Amino acid sequence: MASKDLVRARFNRNDGMPTNKEGFPQTTKAQQYHHLVTLAWELSRRGLRAVVDLPLKTDPVLVVPRTASAVRVMACLHRGTWLYTWGRGSGQRVPVTADDAADRVWEVAQ
Template sequence: MELPLKKDPRLAVMLPVETLRVYAMLFSGQWFFSWGRGHMQRIDALADNAAQKIYEVATR
C-alpha cells in the first residue's frame, strides 16, 4: 500500500505479468476504488461487491 503526499492512496497488487494499481479516490463527495480511466474501471468503495470486483479484475 502506498500513501503518497498530495496524491490518492493506492494499493499495488503484484500479478504474474503486471501490477494492478487500485486507487481510493474521492469524486463528487463519494469514495471510489479505481484501477483505470473511465467509469467502467471504478466501483463505489462502499459497494457490497467492491472487493469481489477488484478480485475479478486482478485475476482476469
C-alpha cells in the same frame, strides 16, 4: 465557547465524515488510506496479496501484484462519493460502499 470548539462542533454532526481524535475531519489522504486498507483486508480474505503504498508526494495506492503487471487501485472522492478506481473508464471504478467492491477488484487482478 472557544472558536476551536465551534469548529469541532460544526464537524461533529452525524454526516459520516471520519474525524481524528480531536474531532476534526481527517485529511483526504487519511481517508484514502482507510478505504485502501479496508479493501486490502477484503482481498486478503480472498487469498490475494495486496500492499498499500504511501508515496511522499502523491496519493496512497493499493498495489495488487500479478504476473503481467500490478493492478494499482486508488480511493478517490468524486462528486461526494468515495470510489475505488483502477483505470479511467466507467467500468474501472466502484463505490467503496458497494457490496461487490472487493469482488470487482479481485476479478481484475486474476
